[in-house]
Amino acid sequence: MAGEDVLHVELVAADRTLWSGDASEVSVRTTEGDLGVLAGHAPLLAILQPGVVRIDAGGERVFAVVEDGFLSVADDRISILSEVAHLAGEIDEAHAKAELERARSEGDEELIRRAEAKLRGVELA
Structure with missing residues (x-):
């Protein structure tokens, strides 16, 4: 992803880190609705709803299912924290x-x- 606007993403459940790396876009479901995050997004703290998280990472798409939790966005860093989460596969x-x-x-x-x-x-x- 060199030369692109990059997000640094951490997808974490209570028992482990499910995914960590660089991405171009992240999509999540929050209590306010579906949200897409690109590089340069304004700082944000949101409450997650049970749903699918999509991470677009260098031509690869990672899907995970999260339950209740939080999303934090600041300085092109995204933390997705959910007590219970699974990679879709x-x-x-x-x-x-x-x-x-x-x-x-x-x-x-x-x-x-x-x-x-x-x-x-x-x-x-």
Whole structure:
């Protein structure tokens, strides 16, 4: 990514760093809606919603699914912090579908949103 405007990204869960590196764009879902971040973005602190994070990194796209957490943007550095997060390729589709059915049968809207986010991540992986 030499010569381009670069973002330095850290995607961190409570138990590990999922992804760290340089990117040209990051997309996340926040409580205020979907957000795309490019180099030069104004400083920002936002609350994450369960959803898919997309990181465009030198021709590669990285997808991850996050639950509740925070996004921090300052000086072309992005920190995405979520207590629970998975790279999309790590998600077991059958387990996520079962989780969604269970959440629907219980009528638990929060668990439904989390399971739907996992399934979106699987589709993108």
